[in-house]
Amino acid sequence: MTYDRDHVVLSVRDLSVTYKAERGLVQAVSHASFDLHAGETLALIGESGCGKTTLNLALIRQLPKTASTFGDGIFYTYRDGRQINVLELNDRDMRRFLWSECAMVFQGALNSLNPVIRVRDVVFETARAHGMKREEAYKRALKLLEQVRLDAERVMRSYPHELSGGMRQRVLLALSLILRPQVVIMDEPTTAVDILTQRSILDVLKQLRDELNFSVIFISHDLAVAAEIADTVATMYAGEIVERGPVNEVFYRSRHAYTLNLLNAAPRLSVGVERLESIAGKPPDLIEPPTGCKFHERCSFATAVCAQVQPPLVEYEGGHLAACHETGRVLIEARETRLVSAP
Ligand SMILES: Nc1ncnc2c1ncn2[C@@H]1O[C@H](COP(=O)(O)OP(=O)(O)O)[C@@H](O)[C@H]1O
Numbered sequence: 083m084t085y086d087r088d089h090v091v092l093s094v095r096d097l098s099v100t101y102k103a104e105r106g107l108v109q110a111v112s113h114a115s116f117d118l119h120a121g122e123t124l125a126l127i128g129e130s131g132c133g134k135t136t137l138n139l140a141l142i143r144q145l146p147k148t149a150s151t152f153g154d155g156i157f158y159t160y161r162d163g164r165q166i167n168v169l170e171l172n173d174r175d176m177r178r179f180l181w182s183e184c185a186m187v188f189q190g191a192l193n194s195l196n197p198v199i200r201v202r203d204v205v206f207e208t209a210r211a212h213g214m215k216r217e218e219a220y221k222r223a224l225k226l227l228e229q230v231r232l233d234a235e236r237v238m239r240s241y242p243h244e245l246s247g248g249m250r251q252r253v254l255l256a257l258s259l260i261l262r263p264q265v266v267i268m269d270e271p272t273t274a275v276d277i278l279t280q281r282s283i284l285d286v287l288k289q290l291r292d293e294l295n296f297s298v299i300f301i302s303h304d305l306a307v308a309a310e311i312a313d314t315v316a317t318m319y320a321g322e323i324v325e326r327g328p329v330n331e332v333f334y335r336s337r338h339a340y341t342l343n344l345l346n347a348a349p350r351l352s353v354g355v356e357r358l359e360s361i362a363g364k365p366p367d368l369i370e371p372p373t374g375c376k377f378h379e380r381c382s383f384a385t386a387v388c389a390q391v392q393p394p395l396v397e398y399e400g401g402h403l404a405a406c407h408e409t410g411r412v413l414i415e416a417r418e419t420r421l422v423s424a425p
């Protein structure tokens with residue numbers, strides 16, 4: 083897979099998000115930074131509760147009112163080269179930005195279509211809200227529905243309950259592309275669907291991406307899916323991006339103990355179930371996160387320093403970054419363990 087390394091579409095700099103909860107302040111995302119290039123697919127991986135959804139909702143400013151966002155910026159470059167900071171857009175410009183520049187297919191997509199509205203009415207509503215001609219939006223939606231391999235005319239007339247889960251997921255993907263966004267965020271699109279549906283979602287996504295050349299942030303805790311679809315991978319743990327780099331670097335030469343643990347916990351068809359180990363414990367409470375490396379309590383590599391000193395995100399060769407005090411030992415084990423069959 084190739085993407086345009088000279089053209090950054092979205093540049094996230096030092097982004098943090100907190101939620102006000104009854105028990106206190108939840109540090110859901112801490113100091114996240116990354117670049118997304120034109121045509122690049124970035125997979126965001128990590129266990130449930132690590133901040134993946136929060137980070138992406140922050141990118142399109144769709145967080146609930148209890149959330150506060152801090153940071154240097156979310157810099158977005160339009161097709162004409164103009165650059166803006168999403169954090170500084172007013173409400174009107176933000177509404178325009180959403181869907182026409184950056185679209186999101188939400189987690190639990192099955193419920194995000196209004197049950198009493200036909201698919202075509204969603205198309206008309208999108209057109210109205212964005213000042214696009216009805217006929218033009220309809221024609222474009224029809225084409226996109228065909229591209230995601232649906233009976234387009236029939237789907238247009240359907241109510242959500244008349245469509246299967248996999249069909250709805252594909253409808254949402256098609257609808258998210260009506261206004262030709264440069265960035266599409268997909269939150270766990272293959273979670274809670276059967277394996278054939280998962281296959282069809284991945285296939286149509288790949289095909290659409292090749293034809294329309296948008297960038298994707300693909301959130302998943304399924305590493306096999308991430309490995310298949312991604313150019314680059316970012317691992318999140320306890321609200322932090324702890325490792326990031328090209329997919330082969332992160333998956334075959336992991337430098338963070340958490341990524342290595344995730345890989346060891348991932349079911350591998352080639353290896354069989356006997357090697358399957360899940361990571362003991364669960365992600366920490368983000369109201370009072372652990373000191374030092376937030377993973378140290380669950381980490382088999384951890385030493386005394388890990389409990390005290392937060393490891394900085396260090397850049398290694400190959401555009402590979404990791405925040406792990408024991409990255410050298412992790413790397414050796416990652417090389418010795420044939421995690422997944424090499425590409
Ligand atoms: N509306 C909210 N109010 C308070 N805490 C929240 C809210 N939404 C998510 N969180 C907390 O923020 C953290 C990150 O959650 P989330 O972004 O949903 O993670 P992920 O998508 O990786 O599963 C978790 O600790 C979660 O409990």
Ligand SMILES: [Mg+2]
Nearest residue numbers: 134135136189
């Ligand atoms: Mg989530």
